Amino acid sequence: MLVIGGGPAGSTAATLLAEKGHRVTLLEKAHHPRFHIGESLLPANLALLDQLGVRAEVEAIGMQKWGAEFISPWHAHQQSFEFANAWDKTMPSAFQVRRSEFDEILIRNAGRKALKVIEGCRVREVESCLTTQARLFRRNTTTAAARSGAAVSGRRLRARHLSR
């Protein structure tokens, strides 16, 4: 299976698929850590962090957060919400994280599982064939094989991934 994009969604999906026994390759165009917007996690994320086995790492880089406050710039009004007052009282807190650190935790965790993670690999084209093969074309990247110590200097690299 091929997962394109090593943000939270891609790293999580790739990890969970690998844990189910699928042969997974994850491709990410950037190199982690990389800047990304979107730092505010919600309480229901924590169960997923537990499932992924990264809760302690996220706790170490995150700021614990017990609720949210919305401030209107138009009505001179503000409203606070405590997570503990939600219908489901089992999830009273969440974390505020720096996304570069959070996303790196997730993709490194993926790399520790039985899957292949390739950074610096921008997918430009995907062709699906009736034979269920997908061909990927990648240009001007040098890092795909860097992890294994091999140099990839070609302008165009073609990789084949079987869907099963």
Ligand SMILES: Cc1cc2nc3c(=O)[nH]c(=O)nc-3n(C[C@H](O)[C@H](O)[C@H](O)COP(=O)(O)OP(=O)(O)OC[C@H]3O[C@@H](n4cnc5c(N)ncnc54)[C@H](O)[C@@H]3O)c2cc1C
């Ligand atoms: C202004 C703003 C504020 C936000 N605030 C919050 C918040 O507070 N809390 C919250 O939960 N969410 C927030 N979000 C939403 C949050 O950022 C996204 O939901 C989240 O990043 C989605 O994760 P993802 O893994 O789907 O995508 P992304 O995090 O965008 O990851 C996609 C990954 O794919 C890689 N990629 C892209 N194209 C290719 C390619 N062709 N080949 C290889 N790799 C590729 C990218 O480099 C990237 O690493 C915010 C979003 C915005 C815009």
